[in-house]
Amino acid sequence: MIRVFTPKVRLLCALVGVALLGACATPDVGSQIDDPYEVTNRAVHAENLLLDQQLVRPVSNAYGTSVPGPMQRGIANVASNLSTPSDVLNNLLQVRLGQAAQNTSRFLVNSTVGFFGLFDVASAMGIPAAPTDFGETLYYWRVPEGSYAVLPVVGPSTSRHAAGRLVDLALNPIRSAVPAPESTVGTVFGVADAFGTRYRNAELIDSVLYESADSYAQARLLYLQNRRFQLRGSEVDDDYFDPYEDPYADFN
Template sequence: MAVGSMIGLGLSRPCRRLFIALCLLPALALVAGCALPEAPAPAGIEDPFEERNRRVHAANKGIDRAVLRPVARAYGAVVPGVAQTGLRNVANTLDLPGTVVNNLLQLDLPSAARNSARFTINATLGIGGLFDPAGEMGLAEADTDFGETLHVWGVPEGAYVELPVFGPSNKRDALGTVVDIVLNPLGPMLSDETRRVVTAIEVGEVVDTRNRYAVMIDGVLYESADSYAQSRLLYLQNRRFTLHTDIATPDEDPMALDTEGF
């Protein structure tokens, strides 16, 4: 659960940083032959690929330990808070066109209109998204992704999977992640130079998210008796809660659940 340590627990939208995966996938070879313990999945969790998932989880955890966590710590220590906020604002603004597309595919016209207005205001008055005047006007983002679009269309979540680098997912959301990589209509409009800048911003957003949620992520990865089981539980509970299909009570925030002992 490296890059996916934030994304997979529901703390960010599905990752669209495919180039990171292409750079770091060779690390999977380090654990490809490792035999890891397997325990029956709890009720309500479909995990027929657990043996393979645990191998991927071990690789993702190694990437986090060796690369992402130390970089995020340095980022948090060196980069001023106002610059961190500006980075998040710009990344959010760049993601909004793709979010609008998903709003429309879900026939959620009010959310599409709100996100379109948010993008227009922040891209102009917010100086390319550096600031968030739309938020100050009360135009909060109606966040969504293609995994949720598939849910709205009636596609079941399918078995749990842990993706290399991207982290916890399920069959439906894994497909959604692939689609979200290319769904943003802003992409084809950018020059090569601008794409490089956008890529740098997306890398920065990953590091920023890892830094902001360091306490929770470190607790899951390095303080749990079974980091795989706990990340699986948190991902599924959070995702089902978000989509209103949670196996817990509908009003119960899964990020506040006591998962000690996993």
Template sequence: MLVALSACAVPEPDVRSSDTPFDPFEANNRNVHQFNLAVDRMLFRPAAKGYTNLVPDPIEDSFNNFAANLSEPGDAANFLFQGDLRQAGISLGRFLMNSTIGFFGLANPASDFGIPETETDFGATLAVWGFSEGAYIELPFFGPSTQRDAVGVFVDFFTNPLTFAPQRPVDNIGFYAEGVERLSARGRFSDTIDSILYESADSYAVSRLIFLQNRRFELEGNSGDTYVDPYANDSFDPYEDPYAE
């Protein structure tokens, strides 16, 4: 992990000080983006629409609750690594409550009792530790990311016993639950996602813009100045390439 982080590409000072995305691997990223579009068009999109159309909303919500609950121990560990004991306690408390009186996480009584939902990952932990985000990359199947977040995805997956059981793949319940959760999100927000992926003049550039701005806002909060909501401006056009000259 440390070798991968130390090898992260570092942008030039003028790139870091501008709004231009640091994307030295753009040619390769665009090839991966086209692959992801093909997978989405042929498999993921129709499967997601079929799933949300066939499965009743209450059952779909229960599956999503179950998947979210499985991620709580990992969130608690990452908050602990970040030095945020309060949020770590909240994540652990939510997991214990939803896993017991919430029928193994199928229900969400923690939110009903006013315990706020918290979410983090190892990519955020690396940001707290001072690692830069590195270059933008698009991962096969997973989608937009950065070098730092790609390392985080790897660590979160392979260090969580709920999602990775190499001796018995059938025990990877967290992996399957996350897949169902992503299927649900793709189906429920199909119109918005389709407008970005299939109706934009340059879906790669638009996806990159939205991901980087939202991820930076998520990590920096309201104190950061890197986030600009593309939909807050009435003149924003999803059909236009935001980086066109």
């Protein structure tokens, strides 16, 4: 059988994603909302809302009420552990070597002592997670945010974050190192954990999607605020290196 996602194909997808981002990007607008495709976005939002009503919410409720809490935590731990190599790759691309070493240590500890990530032993040892993604890598290298976009199934995003998702999917080290079908384990655990997250945050999500006067505008506002806060907060760490900073500024 021919493997669709060969390393060359994944690399091509990554480069295409970045190219598309550059084509549609606009400068960061701070607290302003750049939504030139609102009509299309609202149509996709409506489809996602219908999907949540008919599938995601019922399945997440069944998952949350039938799967014991310890098992849910184990599934979440495995999903997080399998995403850690991607975090390490992005840490290196962001020149955050301390976080790269931290995430590498977490992966090694949880993959061995933690029984393939089932138990988060690393956190108990004082090695917290430092999650990131290629969208943050693009932000780090000053790629503009671009316009707001609603993706099918995934939901709120921006052109920069959407390109980052594509690159993360294409260049995930686990997918490159582990042959199919074993490489799909991470996806299975990730989807299961997504249902668990939907269940644990049901009150907030339902209030936004079903109790707001305009669920599209409310979801857009919350996403942009949270994403921008997350990215700007990531700059406040000892590993942060500004590639455009004047190294001699303090001596002028």
